[in-house]
Amino acid sequence: MITMEHVCKSYKIAKRNAGFGEAVKALFHRDYEVIHALKDVNFTISDGEIVGYIGPNGAGKSSTIKILSGILTPDCGTVLVDGRDPFKNRIKHVKEIGVVFGQRSQLWWDVPVIDSFELLKDIYSIPDSHYRQSLEELTELLDLSELMRSPARQLSLGQRMRCEIAASLLHRPRILFLDEPTIGLDAVSKLAVRNFILELNKTRGTTVILTTHDMQDIEALASRIILIGKGRILLDGTLDDIRRGGDNIDETVAELYRTYNI
Amino acid sequence: MKKYLSFFRLRFTMNLQYRAAAFGGVATQFAWGFMEIMIFAAFYRADENAFPMSLASTASYLWLQQAFLALFATWMTEQEIFDTIVNGNIAYELCRPVDIYGMWFSRSIATRLSRAVLRCFPILIVAAFLPYPYGICAPAGPKHFILFLITLLLGLAMTVSFCVLIYILAFFTISPVGLQMIFTSMTDFFAGALIPLPFFPAKLQTVMELLPFAAMQNVPLRIYSGSMSGHEMQKAVFLQIFWLIVVTAAGKMLCRAAQKRVTVQGG
Numbered sequence: 001m002i003t004m005e006h007v008c009k010s011y012k013i014a015k016r017n018a019g020f021g022e023a024v025k026a027l028f029h030r031d032y033e034v035i036h037a038l039k040d041v042n043f044t045i046s047d048g049e050i051v052g053y054i055g056p057n058g059a060g061k062s063s064t065i066k067i068l069s070g071i072l073t074p075d076c077g078t079v080l081v082d083g084r085d086p087f088k089n090r091i092k093h094v095k096e097i098g099v100v101f102g103q104r105s106q107l108w109w110d111v112p113v114i115d116s117f118e119l120l121k122d123i124y125s126i127p128d129s130h131y132r133q134s135l136e137e138l139t140e141l142l143d144l145s146e147l148m149r150s151p152a153r154q155l156s157l158g159q160r161m162r163c164e165i166a167a168s169l170l171h172r173p174r175i176l177f178l179d180e181p182t183i184g185l186d187a188v189s190k191l192a193v194r195n196f197i198l199e200l201n202k203t204r205g206t207t208v209i210l211t212t213h214d215m216q217d218i219e220a221l222a223s224r225i226i227l228i229g230k231g232r233i234l235l236d237g238t239l240d241d242i243r244r245g246g247d248n249i250d251e252t253v254a255e256l257y258r259t260y261n262i
Numbered sequence: 263m264k265k266y267l268s269f270f271r272l273r274f275t276m277n278l279q280y281r282a283a284a285f286g287g288v289a290t291q292f293a294w295g296f297m298e299i300m301i302f303a304a305f306y307r308a309d310e311n312a313f314p315m316s317l318a319s320t321a322s323y324l325w326l327q328q329a330f331l332a333l334f335a336t337w338m339t340e341q342e343i344f345d346t347i348v349n350g351n352i353a354y355e356l357c358r359p360v361d362i363y364g365m366w367f368s369r370s371i372a373t374r375l376s377r378a379v380l381r382c383f384p385i386l387i388v389a390a391f392l393p394y395p396y397g398i399c400a401p402a403g404p405k406h407f408i409l410f411l412i413t414l415l416l417g418l419a420m421t422v423s424f425c426v427l428i429y430i431l432a433f434f435t436i437s438p439v440g441l442q443m444i445f446t447s448m449t450d451f452f453a454g455a456l457i458p459l460p461f462f463p464a465k466l467q468t469v470m471e472l473l474p475f476a477a478m479q480n481v482p483l484r485i486y487s488g489s490m491s492g493h494e495m496q497k498a499v500f501l502q503i504f505w506l507i508v509v510t511a512a513g514k515m516l517c518r519a520a521q522k523r524v525t526v527q528g529g
Contacts, residue, residue, distance in 0.1 A: 011525060066526060071356040073522055091359045099357045106354040111276050122268035123358050 002045040002068065002175070002207070007077035009038040009063050037063040038074070039231040045224075047174075048205040050197070052212070052222030054253065056262055060231045061211040065177050068209070069099050081175065095124060098173035100165055102180030107152035113163045114148045117170060124171035131170065138166040141196045143189075157184035165193060169200070176200070178210045182217055194220045215249040229262030265360050266368040273372035277380075284380035291328040291385055298324050299396055314460040318395035319487035323458050325389035325398040326483050332377035333418045334455070334479040336425060337446040340373060343429045344438040350526045363517045366429055370422045402488025409495060414482040416502040421478045423506060424449070427513045433520035454480040460489060471498070474505040 015033050016026045037060045045051055055061050066072040067079055070086035070093045079086055086093045107116045121131045139145050142162045147155060155163065161184055168176070178197075182190050198221065200206045210221060218225065218239070225242060227235040235242065235256075242256050299321050306317045315323070332338060343366060346352045355362060389398040401407040428445055432438040450456050452475035459467055459480050470476055481498045484490050490498060 066353065069357045071353050071526060072524065090356070091361070094357045095359045097357070099354075101353055104351050104354060106351075108272070108276070110279075111272065115272060115276075119268050119272050123265050123360055125264070 001047060001080075001082060002043075002209075003078075003080045004041050004043055004064070004068075005078045007038055007041045007064075007067065007074045007079060008036070009060075009067060009072065009074050010034050010036045036231050038067075041077070041228070041231070041233055043226055043233060043236060045207065045209065047207055048201065050201055050208040050210065050221050050223050052210050052218040052225045053228065054211070054213075054215075054218060054225060055228040056257055059228045059262065061228060062179055064228070065099070065179050065209070065211060069097055069177055070094055095171065096173055097175045097177060098168035098171070099177045100168045100179065100181045102161065102178075102183040105152065105160065105164065106167055107160065107163060109153045110151055112149050112151055113144075113155070116152065116163075116167060117148075120167055120170050126171050130172065134170050134172060135166075138169060141199070142166055142192060158186050158189050161185055162189060162193070165196075172204070173206070175207045176209070178208065178212075180212050181210070182212060182214050190214075190217075197221055215253050219249050227256065227260070229257070229260050234260050234262070266364050269365055269368045270372040273369050274376045277373055277376035281380075284377070287332070287377070287381045288384050291331055291381065292388070295324055295328040295385070295389070303396070315458065315487070315489050316395070318399050319489050320458065321392075321396050322398045322487040323483045323489075325385065326486060327455070327479060329382040329385040329389070330378055330414070330479070332381055333374050333414070334421050334453070336421060336428075336449040336453075336478075337442070338374070338377075339425050339428060339438075339442060340370060343369075344432055347429070347432050348436060348438070352524070353526045356521070356524070362521070363426065363430075363514050366426050367422055370425055371418065374418060374422065399487065401486050406485055406488055409499070410482050410486040413485055413499060413502060416499070416506060417478045417480075417482050420474070420502060420506050420509065423509045423513060424474070424478070427509060427516065430513055430516045430520050433524060449475050449478070452476065453478045454483070458484070460484070472501065474509055477502040477505040 011034070012032050013035055014026070014030050016022045016031060041060070041064065053061055053064065063072065067074050068081060068086060070090040073087045081093060082096065084093050107113055108119070117135065120126075126134070139148070142165060144162060144166060147159050147163055152160060152163070161181070165181060176197075182193060185193060194217065197208060197210075201208055208221070210217065212218060222239065224238060225235070226233060227242075243252055302320050302324070303317060306313060306320075310317070313320075327334075346355060355365065358365075386398065391397065401410060424445075428438070428441055431441050435441060452470055452473055454476065459470055459476060462470060471480070476498075481502055485495055485498070
């Protein structure tokens, strides 16, 4: 169970206009602007749900994921994941969660993928039998057998992403945070990843929170949708709740963003 | 503990594959070593008695320094660690059940040891066969040799502890360039990497020997060549342990503070 109550998060950002003169001026005086990424965010997610967390660019999706995974501290409010404060009990907390950041890499660049997996096995203290079983399953479902012995730097984006997802699941997390996990995947891999997530949710009851701009991902996976815009939760419902107007899902969502003026 | 050993192992084996870098390193260190010894030899020819160490001891110091450069050079920081902070990949490191400090520490030790292992043997072997007083001499005694090995490891731990402190400071400054410039030129000077500490004026040397920088390469290299008295050695080892504890503790405290205010760069 995940609860967020009255969570706020702001960042201080140095801003200046373009040009050399402005750059020199910034040496002596810097203008900071405080960006409120999250303003009073509240929601509760039960075990076994798949939640699509959507919103336009810069809405606060990634900040939420980072707070839930214990990487960032909220400025105010309470966050509880299975009764734990993610930041204060970071080490205990992260054992139970898996995170995929679609635009980053967790694999070691210069060594074969399997070496990164072996390291994760030790980091999470995964017992041998569990590890072998997880690895077998993931290899089959995500079609990794050809990729495992290559260094991460020689994989294409889509191939690497499949390995990244596998890496985040080796320790069988109870909660999975996916921050744009289908970036760069081809149609076949995308379908494979979606089926895989559904399967994981069905057989193990893994809670999944997914942020994406690919609305087909949301359509295929999410039983519940949370819409965030300008740091506030604007809508919390099912896919049917937002299905008014627009012929396809992308138009529907664009219409929704327009409605909320975000 | 096993986690950190795994980091160590992966890093160590990974670095062993960079053969070209090792070859380049060995060549550079040879050139540098010969150059330094020639300069010192020219000075010694003017007046041999004007110097605090004999030419043979200085040559041993320089060759050991070149052979184990990878253990002590503070400019050899790990760009990858700075990169994770600058580009925000630190997010992944923070969602692992490991202590950031311990992870960076074990990883840096592994990098330095693997580099040193690949580079030290050719240099040590060739330097051992160079004619007296230009080569490396046998250690001053068996006791000195054992103490050399112990202080070598302490000095390595001290160097790594210092570098991890710089990594953590990069959390606050985001760009590591300035930090690296200030700290590496400072350590090169104060650690005896440019000129061995005994060559400094006596008063300055007394102060320099108390600083944490002197707890790095200065101690093992001078103990090997026997240029420290028994009492001086005792004091030096004590200071090494003292500074190791202080710098590590400071690093850990700063690391905790950094994590609280960390901003993950880029989305």
